[in-house]
Amino acid sequence: MRRAALRLCALSKGLLPPGRGLTQGPQDPRKQGHFHIQEVRDKLREIVGASTNWRDHVKVMEERKLLHSFLAKSQEDLPPRRMKDSYIEVLLPLGSEPELREKYLTVQNTVRFGRILEDLDSLGVLICYMHTKNHATKMSPLSIVTALVDKIDMCKKSLSPEQDIKFSGHVSWVGKTSMEVKMQMFQLHGDEFCPVLDATFVMVARDSGNKGPAFVNELIPETPEEEELFRQGELNKGRRIALSSASLLKVAPSAQERTTIHEMFLSTLDPKTISFQSRVLPPGAVWMETTKLKSLEVCHPQERNIFNRIFGGFLMRKAYELAWATACSFGGSRAFVVAVDDIMFQKPVDVGSLLFLSSQVCFTHNNYIQVRVHSEVASLQSKEHTTTNVFHFTFMSEKDVPMVFPKTYGESMLYLDGQRHFNSMSALEILRKEHPVDP
Numbered sequence: 001m002r003r004a005a006l007r008l009c010a011l012s013k014g015l016l017p018p019g020r021g022l023t024q025g026p027q028d029p030r031k032q033g034h035f036h037i038q039e040v041r042d043k044l045r046e047i048v049g050a051s052t053n054w055r056d057h058v059k060v061m062e063e064r065k066l067l068h069s070f071l072a073k074s075q076e077d078l079p080p081r082r083m084k085d086s087y088i089e090v091l092l093p094l095g096s097e098p099e100l101r102e103k104y105l106t107v108q109n110t111v112r113f114g115r116i117l118e119d120l121d122s123l124g125v126l127i128c129y130m131h132t133k134n135h136a137t138k139m140s141p142l143s144i145v146t147a148l149v150d151k152i153d154m155c156k157k158s159l160s161p162e163q164d165i166k167f168s169g170h171v172s173w174v175g176k177t178s179m180e181v182k183m184q185m186f187q188l189h190g191d192e193f194c195p196v197l198d199a200t201f202v203m204v205a206r207d208s209g210n211k212g213p214a215f216v217n218e219l220i221p222e223t224p225e226e227e228e229l230f231r232q233g234e235l236n237k238g239r240r241i242a243l244s245s246a247s248l249l250k251v252a253p254s255a256q257e258r259t260t261i262h263e264m265f266l267s268t269l270d271p272k273t274i275s276f277q278s279r280v281l282p283p284g285a286v287w288m289e290t291t292k293l294k295s296l297e298v299c300h301p302q303e304r305n306i307f308n309r310i311f312g313g314f315l316m317r318k319a320y321e322l323a324w325a326t327a328c329s330f331g332g333s334r335a336f337v338v339a340v341d342d343i344m345f346q347k348p349v350d351v352g353s354l355l356f357l358s359s360q361v362c363f364t365h366n367n368y369i370q371v372r373v374h375s376e377v378a379s380l381q382s383k384e385h386t387t388t389n390v391f392h393f394t395f396m397s398e399k400d401v402p403m404v405f406p407k408t409y410g411e412s413m414l415y416l417d418g419q420r421h422f423n424s425m426s427a428l429e430i431l432r433k434e435h436p437v438d439p
């Protein structure tokens, strides 16, 4: 029964491990010599030849530039790869290694999702290095960076910090210099690993100095399931382009969205005055502007990635934790993350930057809270701020939450953008089935 359920979930998400079919569920990765979570970063360090001493970082980057000659002049010069070439499994043994648990523990005795985001990011990069492995060199001439977290869907409300977790993933689609990676997370339940999370990331290959794009190996799907995954990757690319061209930063809202905003506006006008200026909140509602929380992070070398920029996973963890605090304080009860989508890493963050995060509730529905986090950086010397990321998180609160009302046109656009993200959440259906009482 359980096996069938696992296959169904994986199939419905298009995430069956290549060439492995049903063998995924009950296996114990420790018996098969798969990676331990702590080996992932060590492996990455080895692949790119990163130093552990910050004082050596300039020298190491100079040495990496020598690998330039190993870069392919065209994609055709690189041998094509199969999905199974990049397939890896990684164990996070929270159950069997209690000393690891502390790092992942929340005060509510669940697993810190921010830590999972960090692990997924490192794992995604390692998967891409497996795909692009050049057997002629020990170190990779490629600098692989996270461009986009397309989607993360939770299939379970919260995770136990006392049971082992397993990640698996592989490259599912390839462009010229970009790669889509699909990852899944499972948690031990009895003697079986059950699916708890599905993630899709897009990574981009850059040259050895992380200065310009670099070609990656083509991907050859081998089975009908893999062809379907590849086709899905192609569709995802098209969908991203379509979404980007319909962005509210570029075009006006649809007729239905305009009606929504206008009706909300009308419902806030004071019936006692005939004026567009005097605004009154409907009963039980909250002005969007009062839901904000902000934070500042100093980006120390400890959080650098292998190319001396700030690690994408760290940025995601910090943004997630601020978003979670925003959702809890807004909803007045515990909040559980349900989905993450469309985190675009527009600009790298340099070590030493000041990272400003602003979080805000932008849409709600029953007990769902859609939170947006905007991140900007500035150097210590300059007051100029540059946007690096916009994060979108969907939370489920323990009880119903108030509606948020936009006051300005800009906030109305945030509301509609939040609504679009909320409506695109495929985890919604799964959660409705699993927790029929909650949502």
Ligand SMILES: CCCCCCCCCCCCCC(=O)SCCNC(=O)CCNC(=O)[C@H](O)C(C)(C)COP(=O)(O)OP(=O)(O)OC[C@H]1O[C@@H](n2cnc3c(N)ncnc32)[C@H](O)[C@@H]1OP(=O)(O)O
Residues within 6 Å of the ligand: 041, 044, 045, 050, 051, 052, 121, 122, 125, 144, 145, 146, 147, 148, 174, 175, 176, 177, 178, 179, 202, 204, 206, 213, 240, 304, 305, 306, 307, 308, 309, 310, 311, 312, 313, 344, 345, 346, 347, 348, 349
């Ligand atoms: C040292 C000791 C510590 C060690 C610790 C170990 C930690 C290990 C952790 C390691 C973790 C390390 C990981 C980290 O932490 S990486 C840190 C987080 N990420 C970043 O800092 C990236 C910041 N962004 C950029 O640098 C640029 O925006 C990039 C390079 C991403 C794109 O730049 P640009 O736009 O100029 O590029 P292009 O126009 O030439 O396009 C190139 C290709 O990219 C595709 N594309 C672009 N954008 C997107 C998008 N949004 N969705 C989908 N695809 C996108 C595009 O279609 C094209 O594809 P193709 O048609 O060629 O196929």
